[in-house]
Amino acid sequence: MTDRAQALREAGRDIISLSVGEPDFATPPHVIEAAKQALDAGQTRYTPVTGTQRLKEAAALHFERDLGITTDPSRILVSAGGKQAIFEALCATVSAGDEVIVPLPWWVSYPQIIRYAGGTVVPLMTHPHHSYCFAPGDFEALITPRTQWLLLNSPGNPTGAVYSREMLLGIADVLRRHPQVMVMSDDIYAPLIYTGKPHHTLASLCPDLADRICTISGVSKSHAMTGFRIGVATGPDWLIEGMGRLQSNSTGNPSSISQAAAVAAFEGPQEFLGTWRERFLARRDRVVAAINAIPGLTTPVPDGAFYCFIDAQPLMERFKTDEALALHLLENGVAVVAASAFGGHSGFRISFAADDSALDEALHRIAGALA
Template sequence: MTDRATALREAGRDIISLSVGEPDFRTPDNVILAAKAALDGGKTKYTPVTGTMALKQAAALHFRRDLGIACRPEQVIVTAGGKQAIFEALAATVGEGDEVIVPSPWWVSYPQIVRFAGGKVVPLITHPQHGFRFEPSDLEALITPRTTWLLLNSPGNPTGAVYPRDMLLGIAHVLRRHPQVLVMSDDIYAPLNYTAEPHATLAALCPDLADRICTVSGVSKSHAMTGFRIGVATGPDWLIEAMGRLQSNGSGNPSSISQAGAVEAFEGPQDFLQDWRERFRARRDKVVQAVREIRGLSTPVPDGAFYCFIDAKPLMDRFDHDDNKLALHLLEHGVAVVAASAFGGRDGFRISFAADDAVLDEAMRRIAQALA
């Protein structure tokens, strides 16, 4: 899809991309200044493989202040983006034939990482009428003696699903009966929660399970720092150590300059996040309304993140029930989206509303015209 969109742009076509999960806001100035100061100060050498102590301390502050997770700096690993942390945790623990339960629709990299490690992906199907959330009983029905991990993403990509406190407590009740199951809690979108309830995460709610939970966060989405490539994770000592050994041999330390910027992101002012969240909420409401005005499309209201996962089932006869053909059709009309099948779904597509209002208005106009 990216290659096709690039080719069309090079041919002079005007293409709006709603396919990328990237805030359109500018990285905060204090973060930019911190990165510049690191450059000016000559901090351009290797750092410790798993991150500087300054950033580990800042990340521990973030986990405690923003997610309610008490952790020591030594229990933090700094990675080149949150994806590297997820990759390392699974690669360090998943062997041939191990089962990993992945709620579907899922972020595209989850199943690929599991398969790379030799594991078996066990889809946990969720549905729009339930807000793309699963019940604890759905989870327990899939657990076997070979189950190694549950991957939990809240707020979620691609659906925007948020697991509230009560649902997480129910999931924890199931996990206590199955002590071999580890939990990957991907909280990268935690600041973008549009519900009336504060963000809830499993390690904070259930400290008795903390030695089985790897919580992943970062600065990419919260501080518009996607290009800095900094993720952070915390978990039990044995897992963080194993992830560090992989990182030592796979990539070495994350960028020293990016780490300096991330320290400021975590320790500096956070008040701008409320404004960003409200602007994203307004864009969400605009896009949901526009989708529902297009005959044949529907979407639940996402509770978090900045995506709408759109159902187009009534229109799929026109595209031979192939949502890639639907996505390419929309691209020919000037809008790049991602087919639902990329996320383990079907008969629809995902759009990101991390774009300014004028762009979203024009994109939704083009989608409506393409499907008229």
């Protein structure tokens, strides 16, 4: 959808894109300065395959300060974005016939990576009236002897779902009864929570399960550094080693300049995040109110990230598919992503990581297109 929107722009059309999952804010100045200094210092050579020691130490600080996870730099892998770390963890462990339980709706790459590795995707259904969270009992009902992983994403893409402390403790009780199941905890959106409560992650709540949890984080969403392509992962020694072997024989080390910038991101000022959260929260409330005022559209209030996952079931008799609905909105000047891209149906996802005037105009166009 992003590519289609860009092509229409190049053809002279006025298109507002609410399809891309990246903050619209500028990368913090101290991060840009660190990248410049690295260039000026000639830091343009290979680094260790799994990241510099300097960045691993900064990432360890981040994991402890922001996620409550105490880890050693030796148990950290630096990758070219969080997606690469997820890919490596799954490809290092999943074989043909292995099952991976994934809450649905899911981020688009989860099922594709699992299938690439030869595994079987096991959907764990969630619903908007439960804020797209699931009951631990529903998770346990899907476990079989072939279950290898549970994938968690909180705050979630595309729904903005945030898993509570109580929910995570319930999941932990299930995991203790099924020792073969590992957990991928994708916490990339952790800084963007609007509940007023602290972020909770499984590895911090349940250190007895730490040798079965791989936690993914990074700087893309928290510091508006999507183009820098830096992710970080921590987990048991054997898994981090296996992920490193895959990285060594595929891409090699992440960008040296991006690693220097990520050190500044993790170790530098964090106060700007409070301002960003406030602005995202105001945008969220504006978008939710506007969407729920459009006949045929409804959305729950997302507790985190910067997405609304919108239900358009009453409009399906008119449009037949969510892809057709998304293309209709594109023809009316707004790029969104059809729900089917996330394993859903009868709706679409929008990102409210756009400036206020663009958001207001996009919402006006959506209302007009569906009137």
